[in-house]
Amino acid sequence: MEKETLEEVAERYAKGKSSATVFQKAHTEDFISGAQWQAERNYDDAQLYSEIENLIITWNIDGTLTAGALTRQIIEHIKKK
Numbered sequence: 764m765e766k767e768t769l770e771e772v773a774e775r776y777a778k779g780k781s782s783a784t785v786f787q788k789a790h791t792e793d794f795i796s797g798a799q800w801q802a803e804r805n806y807d808d809a810q811l812y813s814e815i816e817n818l819i820i821t822w823n824i825d826g827t828l829t830a831g832a833l834t835r836q837i838i839e840h841i842k843k844k
Contacts (some may be wrong), residue, residue, distance in 0.1 A: 769798055814840060 767775075770791075775792035815837055822833040 771796060773798070811841070 773791045773794035774787075776794050777787040780790045781787050818836055820841065822828050822836075828836075830842065
């Protein structure tokens with residue numbers, strides 16, 4: 764099965780939403796913008812997961828912080844995002 768490009772999928776989506784060219788163009792642009800936003804968000808989520816995992820590993824190895832201190836570090840880290 765041949766993979767479609769983002770633009771091809773967006774155009775196919777837009778044609779199903781409207782028959783007017785001007786609206787198809789707007790739907791295509793909106794579809795692409797939404798896909799790009801979602802890709803950035805997925806990257807941010809994966810990066811945040813990795814950073815929290817590193818905090819937990821460091822906490823586990825260090826052994827001097829309480830679970831509450833770790834929780835506060837994680838919350839502070841999330842707030843920065």
